[in-house]
Structures are given as structure tokens and as C-alpha cells.
Amino acid sequence: MGLSPVSPKRRSPCVGVKRKPVNRVSDIAHSYRPGYTTRCYLNIIIATCGAVVACPRVCKNQPVERVVILGSDVVGRLDHALAAQAIGWSRRELKAAFHEGRVCAEGKRLTAATPACPGMIVHLVELEPATLEPLPELRVVYEDQALVVVEKAPGIPAYPLHPHERGNVAAAVRARFPDLEGVGDLREAPGLCHRLDLETSGLLLFARTAVAFAALRQAFEARAVGKLYQAVVQGRLEGAGEIAYPLARPLGRGARMVALTEAHQAVRKSWPALSRYQVVAHHGERTCVEVTLVTGVTHQARVHLAALGHPIVGDVLYGGPLASRLYLHAMRLTIPHPLTGALLTVQSPNSLSC
Numbered sequence: 001m002g003l004s005p006v007s008p009k010r011r012s013p014c015v016g017v018k019r020k021p022v023n024r025v026s027d028i029a030h031s032y033r034p035g036y037t038t039r040c041y042l043n044i045i046i047a048t049c050g051a052v053v054a055c056p057r058v059c060k061n062q063p064v065e066r067v068v069i070l071g072s073d074v075v076g077r078l079d080h081a082l083a084a085q086a087i088g089w090s091r092r093e094l095k096a097a098f099h100e101g102r103v104c105a106e107g108k109r110l111t112a113a114t115p116a117c118p119g120m121i122v123h124l125v126e127l128e129p130a131t132l133e134p135l136p137e138l139r140v141v142y143e144d145q146a147l148v149v150v151e152k153a154p155g156i157p158a159y160p161l162h163p164h165e166r167g168n169v170a171a172a173v174r175a176r177f178p179d180l181e182g183v184g185d186l187r188e189a190p191g192l193c194h195r196l197d198l199e200t201s202g203l204l205l206f207a208r209t210a211v212a213f214a215a216l217r218q219a220f221e222a223r224a225v226g227k228l229y230q231a232v233v234q235g236r237l238e239g240a241g242e243i244a245y246p247l248a249r250p251l252g253r254g255a256r257m258v259a260l261t262e263a264h265q266a267v268r269k270s271w272p273a274l275s276r277y278q279v280v281a282h283h284g285e286r287t288c289v290e291v292t293l294v295t296g297v298t299h300q301a302r303v304h305l306a307a308l309g310h311p312i313v314g315d316v317l318y319g320g321p322l323a324s325r326l327y328l329h330a331m332r333l334t335i336p337h338p339l340t341g342a343l344l345t346v347q348s349p350n351s352l353s354c
Contacts, residue, residue: 066124074116078103080255081116083161087124090133090165091157091198097124133165138172141203142346146212146338148177148191149346154201154325159189173206180206184213194220194296199314202229202330203348207338215338220296226334226345229291229301230280230352232327233310234320237287240278243304247273247297256317257299259307273297275304281354286313288354290331301328327352 066087074081079094082103089097097103098112102125110122136156142149150173152158157168165171170189174180180191184207191206193216207213219225245259248270260270274294281288287310291301299318305311306318314323331348 064126066126068122068124070116070118070120070122072118074118074120075252076116077112078110078114078116078120078122079112082122082124088162089124089126090167091161092167093126093133097126102126133167135166135172135175136169138169138176139349140176141349142344143177146208147216148173148180148206148208149333150204150206151348151350152196152201152204152330154199157198158196158204159186159192162188169204170206177206177208180208183207183210193217194225196330197299197302197326197328199326200328200330201325201350203333203346204330205333205335212338216335219336219338223294224336226332227293227296227330228332228334229293230329230331230354231289231291231301231305232313232352232354233287233289233305234313235285235287235310236282237277237279237289237308237310241276243273243275243277243308245273245304245307246270247300247303257297257303259303261307271295271297273300273304275300277305283354286354288352 068082068085068087070081070085074084079098082089082094083091094103095112098110101109103110104123105121136153139151140148141151150169152169157165159170160166160168165188168189170186170192174190177191183191184193186192191208191213193205193207193213196202196204205216207216216225245261247257248260248267250256250258250267258267260267272295276292276294278290279287280290289305291305293300302312302315302318306315306320311318311320312326312328313320314326315328316322329348329350329352331351332345334343334345336342337344
């Protein structure tokens with residue numbers, strides 16, 4: 001029978017399994033023999049050296065365990081460390097595994113926020129290999145012979161982190177438009193011209209030919225692409241204005257960016273950034289605002305609005321209040337058409353409820 005999800009009340013598949021200390025790849029291969037417990041095991045991945053040891057499965061329709069040894073340079077949360085390793089799981093699959101108690105070490109269940117330690121041995125019990133992650137629903141907003149613009153839903157990744165990840169917009173576009181294959185720089189996201197954060201919704205642009213991709217890349221680099229976002233922020237923001245704080249990655253590792261409001265701040269690297277905002281409406285202590293991104297730095301709208309003291313609703317990373325989603329939506333793209341040069345404006349069919 002196949003492995004069913006492990007509820008929080010059920011005993012974890014890893015609990016109670018005694019492991020002998022191992023130091024070499026050969027030791028690990030012999031320590032994790034199929035059937036030495038009631039489980040069958042496959043694909044022991046040694047992240048420190050890139051070696052993969054596969055133990056044959058001796059029975060069908062049994063759970064599959066992957067053993068990952070974290071590298072010597074890992075820091076931060078365990079879910080982030082595992083996502084950075086080539087384990088063949090999507091971000092959604094990792095999240096579900098933590099929630100269902102299928103990630104453990106030394107016989108104990110681990111949470112996504114568990115600190116990652118160098119050399120840590122992590123056991124991942126996966127569902128049946130035949131269960132494929134479905135492609136997300138694809139909504140095409142505009143298409144012609146040179147480009148495709150689609151609508152991304154919040155919570156759906158724009159592109160994959162590994163070759164087998166299917167639950168992302170790029171995979172759905174690739175399946176619908178096979179002529180994109182080989183276009184652009186990203187093998188697993190052909191034609192993708194820009195990116196949106198995981199929790200951001202709205203328009204994503206794909207080029208269908210190498211010529212179109214080159215023209216669109218040049219337009220992005222020349223800041224000739226108009227990118228208008230809609231956001232709901234905490235507090236009563238007034239009027240209109242520009243935000244020109246440079247954005248930077250602070251010392252250390254992590255996903256958070258910072259706005260350089262003071263010149264002496266110590267950072268790893270910084271980028272110039274310019275955003276323009278226009279208040280649209282107020283609803284109590286929240287403000288609906290339109291933001292034009294002149295530049296395109298990671299988390300730009302989120303960090304700039306937070307630097308004003310008005311973080312986006314749902315953006316807990318930058319101080320926003322908890323909500324059902326991140327209230328940031330890419331609502332309009334204006335681009336010089338790669339074939340004609342004429343300006344093309346594509347409007348999202350959806351908008352945020354302000």
C-alpha cells in the first residue's frame with residue numbers, strides 16, 4: 001500500500017529508528033539497507049560531496065526515505081537549507097512534509113524553523129513516486145507570435161528551483177507553449193523575462209523566440225518597461241511621491257532586503273532603486289496605493305513601502321500585519337513590442353480588494 005500523509009497525532013515514520021554513526025559514503029550505503037526496519041529506502045543523497053548512493057527497493061508500493069547530509073556552509077532555517085539542496089522536492093512538497101511530520105533527525109520530528117547545522121543528517125519520507133505534483137491552472141492574458149503574458153496566482157512560484165518541479169507558472173507555460181523551449185537563460189523556465197515573489201500575484205511576461213527575448217531583455221535593462229503594481233498598506237499613506245532608497249542585502253545570509261536610509265549601514269551589496277507611488281483610496285487604517293517600479297530590485301515595492309512606515313498587508317517579513325495573502329499585485333505591463341517597437345499595454349483582469 002502507498003504511504004498516506006502523517007497527521008500530527010500519528011507516530012512519525014522516523015521515530016524510534018536507531019541509527020548507527022556513519023562517516024563514509026560506503027558506511028551509509030550499508031547502514032540503510034532496504035527492509036532493515038519495516039520501510040524500504042531509496043536515494044541516499046550526500047549533499048556535502050554531491051555523491052548519490054541508491055539502495056534498491058525490494059518491495060513495491062512502500063514509502064521512500066531520502067537521507068540528506070547538510071553541507072558545511074549551511075546556516076539559517078532547515079526548510080531554506082533543504083530547498084537549496086538538489087533533493088528533487090518542490091517548495092510545496094517540502095512544506096507539506098514538515099506539516100505532516102515526514103522530516104526528522106535522530107528519531108525526532110523537525111519543523112521548518114529548526115536551525116540547520118553543518119553535517120546534520122535529515123530523513124525525508126516521501127509519498128509514492130508516481131504521485132506527480134499537478135501543473136497550476138494557467139490563465140493567458142495576452143499572446144501573439146512573439147510573447148505571452150499570463151496571470152500568476154498568489155502562492156504559486158513563478159519558476160522552478162529544480163528540474164522536476166511542476167507546481168509553478170513556468171512549468172505550466174512550458175507545457176502549453178512548447179515552442180518556448182530553449183528561449184532565454186533559464187532551462188527550466190524558458191522565455192521568462194522577469195520574476196514575481198512567491199506570494200505576489202499578477203502579470204508575468206514570457207518571450208516566445210530568441211529574438212523577442214533579446215529585445216525584451218534590452219528593454220528591461222534600459223528601464224523602458226512600465227511595471228505598475230497595486231498594494232494595500234498598513235496605515236494612512238497620503239498623496240504621491242518617490243522613494244529612492246538604495247536596496248541592499250545585509251551582512252549574513254537570509255532572504256530579507258534592507259533600504260539604505262543611512263549611508264553608514266554595513267551591507268554585503270547594494271543596488272540603486274526608484275519607486276513612485278500614488279494613493280488611490282483609504283479604508284480605515286489601510287491605504288490602497290499604486291506603485292510604479294522604475295527599477296527592478298528584489299522585494300523593491302515591499303521594502304520601499306515598509307521604509308515609509310507603511311508595510312504591505314500580509315508582508316510579515318517586512319513588518320506588515322498578518323493576513324490571508326500578501327496584498328501586492330502586478331496589475332499592468334507596458335512594453336515596447338519586440339517585433340514592431342510600438343508600446344503594448346497589458347492589463348491584469350484581476351485587482352486587489354481595497
